[in-house]
Amino acid sequence: MGGAESNSPTPREQVSGDLSSYFDKSAAIVRTYTDKLEHHYARPAMKTSRAYFDDRPISAIFIAIFSMLSFLPAVTFLGISLLIIVASTVTALVFAFLAAVAVALTLLTCLASTLIATAFASAFLTFALISSYLFLRLVILVRRDSVLGIPAWVGETKQRLMYVTTPRPTTKPPSSKRENGPPSELSDSPSSSMIVVQEMGVISQPSDIKHERELHDDYGSQGSS
Numbered sequence: 001m002g003g004a005e006s007n008s009p010t011p012r013e014q015v016s017g018d019l020s021s022y023f024d025k026s027a028a029i030v031r032t033y034t035d036k037l038e039h040h041y042a043r044p045a046m047k048t049s050r051a052y053f054d055d056r057p058i059s060a061i062f063i064a065i066f067s068m069l070s071f072l073p074a075v076t077f078l079g080i081s082l083l084i085i086v087a088s089t090v091t092a093l094v095f096a097f098l099a100a101v102a103v104a105l106t107l108l109t110c111l112a113s114t115l116i117a118t119a120f121a122s123a124f125l126t127f128a129l130i131s132s133y134l135f136l137r138l139v140i141l142v143r144r145d146s147v148l149g150i151p152a153w154v155g156e157t158k159q160r161l162m163y164v165t166t167p168r169p170t171t172k173p174p175s176s177k178r179e180n181g182p183p184s185e186l187s188d189s190p191s192s193s194m195i196v197v198q199e200m201g202v203i204s205q206p207s208d209i210k211h212e213r214e215l216h217d218d219y220g221s222q223g224s225s
Helices: 002-007 011-055 057-165 176-180 191-201 205-222
Strands: none
Touching: 011 057
């Protein structure tokens, strides 16, 4: 038991073993790619260059010197070109975004101004239409009733304004007491008679109401005698 426990690896040794195996795998991968680069690209290029140098030494020397001297300018050119392209793209995107925001704000301002002008125009047209209607009603009432049409027009205007500003009350059904009450209670005053007649759907003149009251009084005197 004690020997088995002493031979078991500790966590630190296990971690170091994992790291060493990972390092070995990485080194093997790098070695594989290096060998592939060497055998497929570097050695064939060296063989071609040596063969070209053996055939044309002056041209090979010129190309080698030109390549070494132009490497740094070529890399610098590529780096600056990429930097300019990226900077130009970012700048163009920023300016395009700012231009789009400016156009949107301009259109929003135009829309708000148009809506405000439309609201004022609607209010003016509404006032003009109502004023024209009231003036037309005044002309009609004055033409029909002469001077008495002015108070009627004022009352009609107040009634219309109160109807617009105040909520319309709900209609209540007529009470059974008013319908089933005795004749004496229904005809005590001209207003009650007027109400009863209006509920029946016929509006009587004051002379008719007076005639009905006289008939009712005669009927009551005959009954008492």
